[in-house]
Amino acid sequence: MTDEATAELFDDGTGWQPEPYALPRTAAVANLAAALFGRGLSEEAVEALARAVVQPDDMRRKLTDVNKLRVQGGTLHIVETRLWSASVVPHPANPREYGRRSYALGAGSAAAPGLLPEPESAPGDGPELRIRVSHPSVLAQRLEEAKQRLVKENPLDDDIAAEGVLQPLTVIPMTVHHESFAHRPTALLITADGSSRISSVHELLGFLPAVIAYQWGRDARAFRREVNRWLRLAQKQGWDSLSPAEKGKLRALTVPARVVVGFVPDVRAGVRFHTAVRNFIGLTHIRPPKPYGSAVENEAKGDAVLDSLAEPTRSRPARITLQEKRWFAGVITEQEAAEEGFSQHWDVRAAEIVRTLLGGGVGTTRRVNAGIRSLTAKQRPRREDRVDIAVELILRPVRTEKNNALQYTRPRRAVLQRAYRLPEIVDLPADALLEGAIGGGQSLEELRDAALKEAAEGLGASGRLGIAQTELAVKAAYYMVTADTMALQTEGSGAARAEDSRSTVGVLRAMLSQQRGVIQAYEVVRAGRLGSPLHEVDEEGTPVRTAEGGYRELTDALVRHTYNGETFTAAAAGLPAARARWATVTKSVENLGQAVQHMAAVPVYEGGESLVEREGWDVRAIEEVRSGIDKISRKLADWGDLQHAQNNEEEKDVDLDAAGLW
Structure with missing residues (x-):
């Protein structure tokens, strides 16, 4: 379905019409950055956050009276505002991927240079995470993989196209340090809660997380040009003249956010910021509404x-x-x-x-x-x-x-x-x-x-x-x-x-x-x-x-x-021998399943998609294998029917004997 067709489903005149936001003045961005300094954030994180805010003057006023969110281990200081969606990326170590995550221990001598560590607390007591990667390509790949998986498993772009993002994302600054890349740290705004939502927003707008992180995140002019491109479209054509797809994109141009701007650990707990963030994620997702x-x-x-x-x-x-x-x-x-x-x-x-x-x-x-x-x-x-x-x-x-x-x-x-x-x-x-x-x-x-x-x-x-x-x-x-x-x-x-x-x-x-x-x-x-x-x-x-x-x-x-008080001997006949052969049958079925999966894992080219899932396989060869499987399946079904019939006959004999009919 095209973007236009998807948007038409929601273009019934009841969709949300966002405020006519304007690109903030650079002076307002600089004033917000000045207000953020002294809160334990690095220079890179301050710049990224100030640039991301839709209404910098409003957020600067809110910094004088922040909201406080109690989590186990401390208190997060929160400011609610709107952010440009071109400035936020999903959590690169999103816990929703835990069940499929690879680890260095077990990766062999290749040692998976692309494995991403867990973010840690930045030095000091500030509300900032830090992560170390070997090269920008490692993080870029992880961000793109996270986005694609989240969009596939929890697609929200249709809803967002109609109503925008309704519930605020919880956004945290994170700096990325590259071990083999001579460059100042890259600052990201990541979602501690809301990775599925921001991924669907990016899918709707056609944004690539790697571009947000390494192009727009480092080039303020490029970032402002991208945002202004959409703002000028609405200003030039007027809301009513926009196509359904364009309206859907503009609804996703900004997202509501709860930005973490401070952290006060509990004195007794001694919990660091990264642990408090994980505690918050756990209480949000490992408990309802949607368990992992x-x-x-x-x-x-x-x-x-x-x-x-x-x-x-x-x-x-x-x-x-x-x-x-x-x-x-x-x-x-x-x-x-x-x-x-x-x-x-x-x-x-x-x-x-x-x-x-x-x-x-x-x-x-x-x-x-x-x-x-x-x-x-x-x-x-x-x-x-x-x-x-x-x-x-x-x-x-x-x-x-x-x-x-x-x-x-x-x-x-x-x-x-x-x-x-x-x-x-x-x-x-x-x-x-x-x-x-x-x-x-x-x-x-x-x-x-x-x-x-x-x-x-x-x-x-x-x-x-x-x-x-x-x-x-x-x-x-x-x-x-x-x-x-x-x-x-x-x-x-x-x-x-x-x-x-x-x-x-x-x-x-x-x-x-x-x-x-x-x-x-x-x-x-x-x-x-x-x-x-x-x-x-x-x-x-x-x-x-x-x-x-x-x-x-x-x-x-x-x-x-x-180890049950019996001597185990390899039986040649009877039920024990049949059970041993049945174990071989079930093992063969398991081996067949593994062989099919291994074949499906063969890529078109190294790092590419599955060859057979893209191009298929020879029909005659498949029919020959399926014919053999069908014969085996019918034979097993005959055995099952025979055993079922005998059991029914035995039950009938028991019933007749109990009724005194024999």
Whole structure:
């Protein structure tokens, strides 16, 4: 649909007619800039904000009596005004993208030079954010991607074309510092709330966020020419003579805004400005009206929890260092993590996150809960809430490595959330892990031996695992869940669900209670760290071979049978054998789905769109594959119909017998 056709839908004479704004005098802009100095803003931010205001004299008067907005951790000073939409960009690190965001830890040696860090507070106590990027192209690309995604997922341009932006945007100054680009910092006005609205405005007007940031933001004359182009159009033709599309654009030329011009932190909280901004975003979006979704919410809560753990209070020191915070957040590369002394093994990182967020007793729980409450105002977060947040932090590099494949991530997220509800985790020491700790600790073999000793003493079998058993369980579970073939699944899933409905925690505890299970967990961790497939081992740690001579793959069904008081043998006939073959069928379907997705990911050119989604694929080849799939589908349907018919016949026999008819 063209711009004209879209606008016609709303051109019924009832649309909003904006005031006939005029381009402000440069003297008025300079006077506003002078009034803004001394409020903790950088020179660049002052210039950008003064230029963006539609009525500078009005805002200058309002600065003498600002509105105050209470957020957790402090008070924001707000001035309500109108801004030229050509001066505002969406939040480049918009939290709505959390669920698909890539992180440096997991990006491999390429280390994603385009990854964008979280904005931080600018020096001092002013109401300004600061972000560091390697090059202007990095930010330009992120701004454009953010705009396109927001416009696609939450399109508002039709409504804005009819009525303009109704609810004010919350706008915050942010300076961009470039590491490999010799230029003064670039000042942006970003939306802490309202990125979808400003993105739809830009879509309507044809504005590019990168042009706003790096052309109009640096060239006041170019900026004023762009704004004046639209103002002169309205003045020359008159409102009634404008086309519907032109009216829609003029309605979007300015936006109402609540501009943050000051910040006063709570003395007790010690919260910095960037944390207060995130708290505001969380209370606006993670709570209604439009939740981001559980995975995204848990990611946002994860950053808030890390902030809480890394900040000292009046009575307690910081729980983690700033380096640990960055490692847990996944925002450093593997090389940087190694230089800081962190383990290269992801199971150690997972165990450190679990210990830090879930272990350590009441003191840790209070700190984690404080972080959760900063976003949700939830007074009594549950242990399950803390587990889900820990799992989301653990999965950040995994999702990045797997290119955010939802079919891979979703089941593994669910199983890890269940596995790490193991009650014994709360007993993990607050100071350090037994194995893999910075500066020493036990070796993996020593952890295994300590766990074997605990198992020999009856720990686990008596109802509760020991410290070493628990740590080994946490590390083994990580690889058993994240392996391509999951060796640990949720209750109610997998080939063994008909016979074994134990929870994931129950299976883990049963496994680590036995000598063989401890040896198996040790071998899982060892293989996982090497990137090798997971295989079953016997009591001596020797890999078990199949009848064909290969190594037996470790599966959920095998684990459940082995650590359920039964001996698992590879059946050649009957229901056990059929279940094993069915597991192969379901795995093949999963592989087919992944293969199709991988093909769809092939671009026309590097960095371009999908080749098959733009050009399609050979019809005959597709028909041949679909024909094969249809045959398989009919065969499976026949099996299902047969089983359904037999079940109905059995139920009929039971009813007749109960009625005394046989």
